[in-house]
Amino acid sequence: MVVNSMLVAMEANANQASDDVVIYQVGSSLANPLRFSWIQDYGQRYFTKHPWVGKDGKAVIVGKVTVLSSMASFRRYMAIRYLLPLKGLQVANTAFCQFFQGTYSEFHRKINFVFRLVELYQPYLFFKGVYDDINTEKLRMAAKEGNVETDVFYFDPKIINWEDYFLNTHIPGVVKYVFR
Numbered sequence: 001m002v003v004n005s006m007l008v009a010m011e012a013n014a015n016q017a018s019d020d021v022v023i024y025q026v027g028s029s030l031a032n033p034l035r036f037s038w039i040q041d042y043g044q045r046y047f048t049k050h051p052w053v054g055k056d057g058k059a060v061i062v063g064k065v066t067v068l069s070s071m072a073s074f075r076r077y078m079a080i081r082y083l084l085p086l087k088g089l090q091v092a093n094t095a096f097c098q099f100f101q102g103t104y105s106e107f108h109r110k111i112n113f114v115f116r117l118v119e120l121y122q123p124y125l126f127f128k129g130v131y132d133d134i135n136t137e138k139l140r141m142a143a144k145e146g147n148v149e150t151d152v153f154y155f156d157p158k159i160i161n162w163e164d165y166f167l168n169t170h171i172p173g174v175v176k177y178v179f180r
Contacts, residue, residue: 002026005136005155008143022135028157029130031137040065042166052175071122082111133157 005026012131013022028034042063068074086107093100118125136155144150 001155001157004153005139007146008153009139009156011140011148012139024136024139025131025133026136026155027131027133027156029161030133031158032157032162033130034162036067038162039083039166040067042163043171045170046167050172050175052179070126071118074118078111078115082107086111 005024009024016022044064047060047062052062054060066077068077068128085103089104089107090102093104140150140156143153
């Protein structure tokens with residue numbers, strides 16, 4: 001879709017003066033938004049139908065994901081759900097002469113990893129914006145009127161079937177290439 005829109009934009013603007021820059025936003029947030037709750041649903045449905053098998057040979061149980069609306073709510077959730085018990089394990093580890101050091105270190109490492117990931121992806125996780133794609137819509141209309149082969153260079157986000165994409169392309173690809 002992005003490549004198609006780039007090709008059509010290059011053709012449409014080939015004879016334009018270089019100071020007449022038009023920005024084309026290619027996205028679906030306005031015309032065909034993807035809801036986070038749908039991604040959760042698709043993931044749960046996919047892994048219920050195609051269980052992911054862990055290293056121990058057992059199917060990984062997929063549950064509902066806790067969705068938080070802000071960094072503050074994430075930090076509160078992590079403090080109550082994970083950091084408080086980790087602090088208890090640290091006290092027990094001290095009381096039992098570092099007997100639980102391996103367990104404590106492993107949990108501490110995993111929690112820090114989650115915090116780093118959320119900090120890294122924070123701008124995207126809590127982003128509420130919608131991109132204006134009016135210039136791209138005008139480009140689509142001009143391409144249609146200008147006899148551009150719109151069936152070949154199609155880039156209308158309204159045709160994206162999110163359910164089909166996630167269940168048949170995205171999640172299977174993540175399983176195959178990331179969950180090794």
